[in-house]
Amino acid sequence: MTRKKQHTHQYVRTYPHAFGASPIDKTKGVWACALPDCTHFMPHNVADMVEGKLSLCNRCFEKFVLTRELMGIDKPICNSCAHPEDQLPFDAAEFMEVKMNIARKRGVPLEQIEDAEVHAAIETRHRMGL
């Protein structure tokens, strides 16, 4: 009996010749773990079950959840690697503006506003396209 070490698989899509697979027909790809000491793979007939599972990013090796969109490439990368433009550069002026807004709305001094809260508010603003 081999003891399986629990880890988050690093999913990549492979095209085993044995299955008559080729990168031209993505539907024949098999999702397998890229880690050297792991032989895990998702059999073709349940390949869709990879969706929604945790995987390690093939670029930054952070954990992320596989989505259909991210599974569009053979070596899926996480959302922040796939969409670096979403990772907005820190805007000090905006940060101050939002922080002051929150403080004013609440009628409390600036020091009482947590940075994390400001970041969250900025994120919401951007998501709403403001």
Ligand SMILES: [Zn+2]
């Ligand atoms: Zn694995």
Ligand SMILES: [Zn+2]
């Ligand atoms: Zn990544």
